[in-house]
Amino acid sequence: MTKTIPAYQRIKNAILDNIHSGKWQAGSAISTEMALATEFGVSRMTVNRALKELSEERVLERRQGSGTFVAQQQFNHTFVEVRNIAEDLKSANRDYEAKVVSKRAVTASLLDDELRRKFGIEETTNTPDTTLDNRSDTPVLYEVKIIHVADGQPIQFEERWVDAKKVPEFIEQNFTVVNTSDYLVAKIPLESGSYTIRALAAPNEVADALQIAPQSPTLVLRRQTYSAGQVVTFVKMWHAGDRYQFSGEL
Structure with a gap:
């Protein structure tokens, strides 16, 4: 039996897939809230939650009056020391x-x-x-x-x-x-x-x-x-x- 994924999480997953596939590069603008709301058939409030969480996770950068952009990653190597x-x-x-x-x-x-x-x-x-x-x-x-x-x-x-x-x-x-x-x-x-x-x-x-x-x-x-x-x-x-x-x- 399939478990239902919340709408905001489906939007997050789709955005992350676009970033990882290279469709949306670092620094590029992503679709507007209205466009995402129409695409997924949800309210702008739901879209806003997905974008807010991705911004807090430093995946996206929201610029007032300009839109939402893929964050420029400020690292060239791991932040995490992984023991070998x-x-x-x-x-x-x-x-x-x-x-x-x-x-x-x-x-x-x-x-x-x-x-x-x-x-x-x-x-x-x-x-x-x-x-x-x-x-x-x-x-x-x-x-x-x-x-x-x-x-x-x-x-x-x-x-x-x-x-x-x-x-x-x-x-x-x-x-x-x-x-x-x-x-x-x-x-x-x-x-x-x-x-x-x-x-x-x-x-x-x-x-x-x-x-x-x-x-x-x-x-x-x-x-x-x-x-x-x-x-x-x-x-x-x-x-x-x-x-x-x-x-x-x-």
Whole structure:
């Protein structure tokens, strides 16, 4: 059953799609409130909410008397420091290796509720739809699973999902050589992110990857990273509880 997306969110999604596809470049004016209200069959108040939120997210810039414009991005590289386990291990003089367990393109029908929410993806229906983005066989996310090994011992099991439209060549990379985080930072500006760290018992797949007993304690870092107000990547990084620790300076 398809969940109804609020009208203001549909407008936000359409504007973001136009920006990411290159239809609306940085600095260019977007459609007027009246034009958007007519296009989507909603009130100007609904359009105003969508534009207001995108302005607060620094995607758009509203200029009194002139209109609304795609914001000039004031960065050339990531605002977010994304830790790279390969570099961390190499800097500690440990022998590092990445083993790719699997990688695949994922269609909307295969997503669970968590991934749909993270990436703002609708559930598919059985209604025929000829538009490319809504076809049931069109990949919406790329998924990779990688074991990061130090001195022959698994240290981290990475499960990562990436927006297929925003980073179309991601799935083609050789991740035994190319680090996933490094590739994303190089390809698309990552302007913000959020993360949580939890202690969880290892499910069977994770236990096999980390070579620990099922239900052993693990530390799980879950992180989503944004560009232009949308999630570009979501990752779960599983660590054996007795082999890894998080530390820093205050």
